[in-house]
Amino acid sequence: MKTTSSLLAAGLAGLALLLTGCLTISVYQFYSEKDVLFEPGLLGQWTKTNDTKEQWSFDKKGEKAYQLTCSDGAKKYVMDAHLFRLRDQLFLDLFNPKGPDDIMPPAVPTHLLMRVFQMKPAMRMAVMDYEWLSELLKKDPTALRHHRITDENSQNAQIVLTADTTELQKFVGNNLKSDEAWKDSFDLQRN
Numbered sequence: 001m002k003t004t005s006s007l008l009a010a011g012l013a014g015l016a017l018l019l020t021g022c023l024t025i026s027v028y029q030f031y032s033e034k035d036v037l038f039e040p041g042l043l044g045q046w047t048k049t050n051d052t053k054e055q056w057s058f059d060k061k062g063e064k065a066y067q068l069t070c071s072d073g074a075k076k077y078v079m080d081a082h083l084f085r086l087r088d089q090l091f092l093d094l095f096n097p098k099g100p101d102d103i104m105p106p107a108v109p110t111h112l113l114m115r116v117f118q119m120k121p122a123m124r125m126a127v128m129d130y131e132w133l134s135e136l137l138k139k140d141p142t143a144l145r146h147h148r149i150t151d152e153n154s155q156n157a158q159i160v161l162t163a164d165t166t167e168l169q170k171f172v173g174n175n176l177k178s179d180e181a182w183k184d185s186f187d188l189q190r191n
Contacts, residue, residue: 022130025110026161030093030168031084038064039083041119046188049122056188068094083116087173090116092125110160113172115182126185132178134159144171 043066048054053073058081061067066081079096092114117124136143137159145167148157161168175181 022134022158023112024128024130024133024159024161025112026163026168027108027110028161028163028165028168029082029095029111030091030113030165030172031082031086032165032169035084035086035169036064036082037085039119042066042083042123045191046123047191049187049189055191086169087176089176090119091172092116117182117185122187122189124185124187126182128172129181129183130159132180132183144168 038060042058043060044058046056046058048056053071055071055073057069057071059067059069061080064082066083068079068081070077070079077096079094081095082093084091084093094112094114095109097109112127114125114127117126137146144161145163147160147162149160150157163171
């Protein structure tokens with residue numbers, strides 16, 4: 001499935017190029033302020049182990065946030081990142097508050113959730129599997145509030161989660177043990 005250009009711009013246009021497949025995005029953040037933490041070990045330069053052109057750089061932004069800069073060798077993308085703990089598991093919420101100025105109507109900023117399985121010796125992460133979520137929501141549309149945006153040229157639809165933070169956290173927490181939900185992990189190696 002192809003993600004529409006306005007959705008890519010709305011959320012994480014650059015990260016969509018860095019990760020493969022459709023992305024599970026939300027209009028609400030996945031973290032509550034009480035869950036946010038700052039881990040100094042995340043700061044610095046990282047390289048994706050199976051694609052050395054892909055570089056990730058975490059810099060401190062405020063008390064408990066990061067500025068994440070991703071580069072694929074040709075383009076650079078900057079977004080906010082919050083590390084948080086949910087049911088003893090680490091996650092990153094990635095958010096780009098600024099979309100391109102040339103899109104009308106303006107794009108709605110979105111959040112992307114990444115599960116952090118480990119931070120050492122390499123950082124292993126995974127996004128929530130889009131196909132798994134799509135199938136789950138087809139079977140049970142009430143499992144989590146969402147909206148499907150249909151591409152006018154195909155039968156494909158982009159899922160945008162519209163559940164609030166409390167609902168998102170409950171859903172994520174209830175699916176932590178699902179291998180299918182987090183099956184495509186990747187590693188970042190510290191430079």
